[in-house]
Amino acid sequence: MTTACVSIFIGGISRLPESGSLTGMYKALATGPLELGVEGFAGDVQADRRFHGGPEKAVHLYPVGHYETLARQFPEAAASLVAGSLGENLSADLDERQVRIGDIWRLGDTLLQVCQPRNPCWKIDERFACDGMAAYIAQTLKTGWYWRVVRTGRVTPGGTLDLVESNADAHTLYEAMSVWREHRPAVDALLRLAGTPGIASGWRDKIVQRIAFLKTIP
Template sequence: MRHPVNVYTGTVKDYEGSRPSAIGKRQVDGELRLTEHGLEGDEEAEKVIHGGPDRALCHYPREHYAHWQQTFPDNSDLYYAPAFGENLSTVGLTERNVFIGDIFRWGEALIQVTQPRSPCFKLNFHFNVSDMASQMQACGRVGWLYRVIAAGQVSTDSPLELASRTSDVSVQDAIAIAWHMPFDDLQYRRLLSAAGLSASWTRTMQKRRLSGVIEDNSRRLWGK
């Protein structure tokens, strides 16, 4: 199936009370160059926790915005693509039907799903909602990230097309295993077996297996 895609890029800006971020993005049209680091002209403020080969692109389902508009009716006009800082926006692809390791063809490029997006505290400042990152993680409407396995010219007129699927772990499954379940070594092994899983998620799941402990996410979610 072919999925038309809207494309967004952004530059780093300062946010009062928080660290700089490139979450504010604008729609672009026409042809763009996609490298292993992402779209030309798209910036990341903190490359240690954002961006990098396993997190070159962020995809957020457009249909999720109805949920946020209903959740925050007084500020519903804030919740439209690309409010969550996504590069790619579609209708028809969600965490339920996209799987870890999925490879999509986009123009000349091939991109691979590596992990769910891990919401961070910058979302709290971006939306002026104190627990936005926590809410996003709890409801599982987080989107996902890609690595670029074949760079090339892409276009806003080129749809995403699934080229390969080798995993039985959906993005929704990965979210549930990582954040919604108590410690479960069998499920961590299942997630680790998903070809294409990002290095950071592989490291986190393996650390849990070795320590028997789920790490504290408060710094990521709250900035503390």
Template sequence: MQWPVEGPFLRDQLLRLPGTEKPSAIDKQLAMGEVWLDLNGLQGDRVADHRFHGGPDRSLCHYPVEHYAHWRKLYPQLSAIGPAAFGENLSTLGLDERQVCIGDRFRWGDAVIEVSQPRSPCSNLDRRHSTRGLARHMATSGRTGWLYRTLEPGVIELGADLHLIERPCPTASVLRVWRGFVNEDVNDIELAWLAGLLPLANEYRTRFRQRLDSRRRQQDQGALF
């Protein structure tokens, strides 16, 4: 299976978020030629805060084209938004968080990439678009997008399609993992499964394991008294 791609998008110089002194690379622009993708991301794409962006488990951000219609309807002031508006490096029509699974491997150009985690929306989206509550609505709706790790670096040309080459975890949809992440009531069996989902970024697996361990300690303490 394959999908046409909007992108690659990148930001080669940091800009200030509107109304702040905070630098950001969220305002991506279409690359003007072929781009090299390595383990840390697209060559020339800047990262303002390495604590939350970039790195081996976050080399690329993907956001579905079709979600933009929802946001334009919900926020009329965002009538002009489209691909790259939310800081993604690539966008497609026909793939969303219900269909894409953690561990999915795609070939994009000469590179091979693997879905590593849901994207965690942050308040920079609100500032970038002067729209309070945008990131919160993204999180509650599950329209988060997702991130990749790079397995095989390579050249990405404009117009390169995205080809699905492997799906080792067909039940591990991005939406399922995100719901487990934000839902404090998820059961212990689900938490244990999420913590053991090997292709999932270690940051997420650690959080799931910590929640599960915390519950078990509370259960053990309750059994003593």
């Protein structure tokens, strides 16, 4: 069984240091049991529900190993690049090459399903005072990912993520993002990605729209 130790982070709404824009990126390490529902952890809040939160972005995991890479690339922010600082709910020693779209993992009493990557935004640059950090995260596919909650329940800090179900025919998240980011991906590759069981409906819709567009190009 594949398993990984996990840390849990939750937080409310804060303001970014320069623009004053609202953000839910500033989170604190959870120290007691938490209820996890279909829209995320009790006590965790998202500032802009157009882009964060909801059933298919209920829980965000960012691979803890990526922080070392980011610190090398952006040394001026190295001291601030620690687990939890990118607004993730879960921090674990997993990465995008180790999980597949549709994977189901157990966390405490709950079951989580990998459904889409995170799309990093400009607020990351302001949070760390580093122009280009969000773009670097996107370009290197070090995005982390979102889970949907397929079984709600209670989660206790200090637990593990345990792989329960995986489809060996599905793309890893890294492979899926690589296909999606190609300048002109093959329609067959996009069709396979769109048909992956467990993929987020919003991402699937974008893939289908892109397929339709590509079919219009001679």
